[in-house]
Amino acid sequence: MAGTEAIGDGDVGEEAPANEGFANGYTFFRSFRHEPECFVPTFPPLQNDLLLRTARGEATERTPVWMMRQAGRYLPEYQEVRSEHAFFDVVQTPELAAEVTLQPIDRFPLDAAIIFSDILVIPQALGLEVEMVSGKGPHFPNPVETPGDLERLVDPDVDDTLGHVFDALTLTRQELEGRVPMIGFSGAPWTLMAYSIEGGGSKNYKQARAWLYRHPEAAKTFLQRMTDVIVEYLVGQVDAGAQLLQVFDSWAGLLGPKTFRTFALPYLEQIVDGVKAEHPDVPMIVFAKDAPYALESLAETAYDVISLDWTMDPQAARLLVGEKAVLQGNLDPCALYAAPDDIRREVQHMLAGFGSQKHIANLGHGMHPDHDPDHARVFVEAVREQSEQMRTVS
Amino acid sequence: MAGTEAIGDGDVGEEAPANEGFANGYTFFRSFRHEPECFVPTFPPLQNDLLLRTARGEATERTPVWMMRQAGRYLPEYQEVRSEHAFFDVVQTPELAAEVTLQPIDRFPLDAAIIFSDILVIPQALGLEVEMVSGKGPHFPNPVETPGDLERLVDPDVDDTLGHVFDALTLTRQELEGRVPMIGFSGAPWTLMAYSIEGGGSKNYKQARAWLYRHPEAAKTFLQRMTDVIVEYLVGQVDAGAQLLQVFDSWAGLLGPKTFRTFALPYLEQIVDGVKAEHPDVPMIVFAKDAPYALESLAETAYDVISLDWTMDPQAARLLVGEKAVLQGNLDPCALYAAPDDIRREVQHMLAGFGSQKHIANLGHGMHPDHDPDHARVFVEAVREQSEQMRTVS
Numbered sequence: 201m202a203g204t205e206a207i208g209d210g211d212v213g214e215e216a217p218a219n220e221g222f223a224n225g226y227t228f229f230r231s232f233r234h235e236p237e238c239f240v241p242t243f244p245p246l247q248n249d250l251l252l253r254t255a256r257g258e259a260t261e262r263t264p265v266w267m268m269r270q271a272g273r274y275l276p277e278y279q280e281v282r283s284e285h286a287f288f289d290v291v292q293t294p295e296l297a298a299e300v301t302l303q304p305i306d307r308f309p310l311d312a313a314i315i316f317s318d319i320l321v322i323p324q325a326l327g328l329e330v331e332m333v334s335g336k337g338p339h340f341p342n343p344v345e346t347p348g349d350l351e352r353l354v355d356p357d358v359d360d361t362l363g364h365v366f367d368a369l370t371l372t373r374q375e376l377e378g379r380v381p382m383i384g385f386s387g388a389p390w391t392l393m394a395y396s397i398e399g400g401g402s403k404n405y406k407q408a409r410a411w412l413y414r415h416p417e418a419a420k421t422f423l424q425r426m427t428d429v430i431v432e433y434l435v436g437q438v439d440a441g442a443q444l445l446q447v448f449d450s451w452a453g454l455l456g457p458k459t460f461r462t463f464a465l466p467y468l469e470q471i472v473d474g475v476k477a478e479h480p481d482v483p484m485i486v487f488a489k490d491a492p493y494a495l496e497s498l499a500e501t502a503y504d505v506i507s508l509d510w511t512m513d514p515q516a517a518r519l520l521v522g523e524k525a526v527l528q529g530n531l532d533p534c535a536l537y538a539a540p541d542d543i544r545r546e547v548q549h550m551l552a553g554f555g556s557q558k559h560i561a562n563l564g565h566g567m568h569p570d571h572d573p574d575h576a577r578v579f580v581e582a583v584r585e586q587s588e589q590m591r592t593v594s
Numbered sequence: 595m596a597g598t599e600a601i602g603d604g605d606v607g608e609e610a611p612a613n614e615g616f617a618n619g620y621t622f623f624r625s626f627r628h629e630p631e632c633f634v635p636t637f638p639p640l641q642n643d644l645l646l647r648t649a650r651g652e653a654t655e656r657t658p659v660w661m662m663r664q665a666g667r668y669l670p671e672y673q674e675v676r677s678e679h680a681f682f683d684v685v686q687t688p689e690l691a692a693e694v695t696l697q698p699i700d701r702f703p704l705d706a707a708i709i710f711s712d713i714l715v716i717p718q719a720l721g722l723e724v725e726m727v728s729g730k731g732p733h734f735p736n737p738v739e740t741p742g743d744l745e746r747l748v749d750p751d752v753d754d755t756l757g758h759v760f761d762a763l764t765l766t767r768q769e770l771e772g773r774v775p776m777i778g779f780s781g782a783p784w785t786l787m788a789y790s791i792e793g794g795g796s797k798n799y800k801q802a803r804a805w806l807y808r809h810p811e812a813a814k815t816f817l818q819r820m821t822d823v824i825v826e827y828l829v830g831q832v833d834a835g836a837q838l839l840q841v842f843d844s845w846a847g848l849l850g851p852k853t854f855r856t857f858a859l860p861y862l863e864q865i866v867d868g869v870k871a872e873h874p875d876v877p878m879i880v881f882a883k884d885a886p887y888a889l890e891s892l893a894e895t896a897y898d899v900i901s902l903d904w905t906m907d908p909q910a911a912r913l914l915v916g917e918k919a920v921l922q923g924n925l926d927p928c929a930l931y932a933a934p935d936d937i938r939r940e941v942q943h944m945l946a947g948f949g950s951q952k953h954i955a956n957l958g959h960g961m962h963p964d965h966d967p968d969h970a971r972v973f974v975e976a977v978r979e980q981s982e983q984m985r986t987v988s
Contacts, residue, residue, distance in 0.1 A: 413932035538807035
């Protein structure tokens with residue numbers, strides 16, 4: 201990673217050093233990515249660093265806002281791309297991933313872009329086949345059913361197998377032209393293990409949970425395999441242009457305090473520590489969905505931001521995490537089905553709960569395919585306007 | 595309800611008054627159920643009232659234990675009944691419901707029986723068709739999609755539409771011969787509304803959650819309709835022989851603190867207050883699954899027992915609910931996939947978390963169809979042995 205430390209920390213006003221060959225940008229970067237000593241991608245200066253400053257715990261003039269799954273099926277322009285390209289084709293083609301990543305940025309006054317990808321690229325990199333079945337979600341034709349199946353896993357060359365995400369990040373950040381920072385992300389080991397064992401979505405993920413009791417040592421082996429890849433993957437994302445990282449433990453809510461401490465927390469810690477060893481200044485967000493029991497212990501890790509789903513009371517969460525952590529969240533995505541004035545009232549309630557500082561406004565989970573884009577706009581604009589007003593008043 | 599107050603409070607040693615005609619028991623009761631002044635069913639004296647004493651907050655010599663969904667597909671003898679009868683046929687035929695209710699009691703040293711039924715009998719009573727699709731779960735061919743669909747609901751005669759459950763309770767309690775107390779139950783209004791709108795199980799129940807924001811007044815109408823029926827239904831269950839009641843808000847975890855306060859809590863309160871107005875001595879359990887945010891407010895209601903799912907830390911829950919409430923739970927059902935010695939260790943951890951009093955041991959959710967009955971036995975026996983030891987030591 202030598203020579204790349206400066207990339208992606210996203211300081212406003214950081215001018216790109218002169219770099220011959222950058223004119224033909226993305227193609228050039230792609231071919232040289234494997235030789236970071238020879239080439240460091242440079243990017244236009246960042247014009248809006250509100251999210252990064254907030255994530256670092258600095259006092260800010262307004263609450264930054266973005267939306268999980270802000271690029272996606274609720275946008276007609278995304279549907280248009282998908283009408284011609286399969287889901288994983290979009291993920292694996294940097295030009296397409298960049299295009300859909302920028303769609304919500306072109307449409308709404310958001311404070312961040314998040315790279316269009318999927319958490320299941322990690323199991324894919326480990327050699328597991330994953331299909332996206334229309335209307336059903338992810339499907340593993342050959343899930344990891346027994347500990348013996350772990351022998352099927354490969355040790356991936358992260359640059360080879362996940363280079364498309366790095367390329368997508370670099371290209372998108374160039375095309376962003378510094379408007380907002382670029383978020384990279386990964387699934388967390390437990391969540392990825394749950395999908396890999398269950399073979400897709402599931403009512404209660406009992407096969408995966410059964411492993412924790414039946415095969416605890418094999419589970420740890422599996423989790424460690426994924427952790428090692430995730431660290432390299434996230435470091436690579438920062439090298440490629442990501443300025444902030446989020447780790448999604450979407451199925452943390454299936455665990456309890458004891459199983460979380462054993463099978464989730466140590467790996468989440470390894471990830472933040474491993475990434476920060478390479479990129480100490482890149483803020484990192486952890487989202488352990490449906491796991492309020494995890495808040496206190498997450499606050500003791502090196503994650504800068506703790507993301508809350510909509511079931512958590514912001515004030516109760518603040519009591520648990522203490523004053524230091526920045527919180528992210530947490531409007532119920534279903535609140536966007538309400539009439540615009542009701543959405544504004546819900547935003548007001550949310551902002552009042554979090555207070556005017558150390559908060560990144562977001563939904564408590566991702567956008568739904570049947571959301572009205574105009575209602576997403578109401579949410580984003582309401583956060584901007586109301587959070588500015590909160591500071592004027594106070 | 596005049597004349598029936600004495601039924602079902604389950605005091606040990608309460609002798610059945612002489613009652614001519616009771617000899618031919620169940621058939622007699624069934625024909626007289628509509629005239630409670632003329633006939634009050636009487637039952638054999640209760641020999642094990644440990645659960646009832648614990649639920650009332652009394653100090654006990656051992657921790658009582660039962661398992662949610664203890665009658666069900668994991669038992670070969672249940673499978674045998676189901677090989678000849680459809681799910682709702684078993685629910686609607688008192689002799690069959692009684693038979694499967696007693697199966698786990700005959701097999702394991704449990705401290706309670708819970709009537710075999712389904713929470714969806716309430717939407718059925720309101721006129722909604724519900725099928726149980728093998729391997730998929732419940733399915734509503736005509737779900738409640740819009741507020742206009744509420745006009746399709748009927749005002750049921752609870753005795754007519756749900757009398758089969760009352761009959762099953764009476765028959766089962768007779769056949770129980772006082773071995774353990776009989777638990778009755780109902781789904782909670784929000785959970786039943788979620789199923790009725792979604793038309794069955796769902797990934798995120800977003801149609802139902804959308805109602806809370808799009809049609810809040812219609813949602814309240816729907817919830818109130820269900821609440822009124824539930825109160826009458828639970829009162830009727832006690833009249834028929836239930837000695838303890840549990841209200842299952844299985845989808846409380848889809849709500850947040852604010853929507854819970856508006857759309858769940860008021861109806862849960864009406865239920866406990868309405869039932870206790872008729873039967874003040876019947877202990878009532880509330881199970882708001884995946885809703886730790888709800889614990890504090892539930893502790894302020896008249897429910898005697900608060901049931902915890904496996905994601906909640908017993909000690910953290912105790913801090914939230916205070917000293918008064920009895921807690922129930924909460925072993926991860928998936929822990930029953932572990933080897934027997936590991937199950938015993940998990941039980942030890944659970945019992946240590948709850949302490950030796952004011953605790954009803956249970957799973958954090960229901961048994962799974964692929965559980966090994968022998969492992970259920972390990973759980974039940976471990977609770978009995980270890981909780982007795984805890985009291986000897988302390």
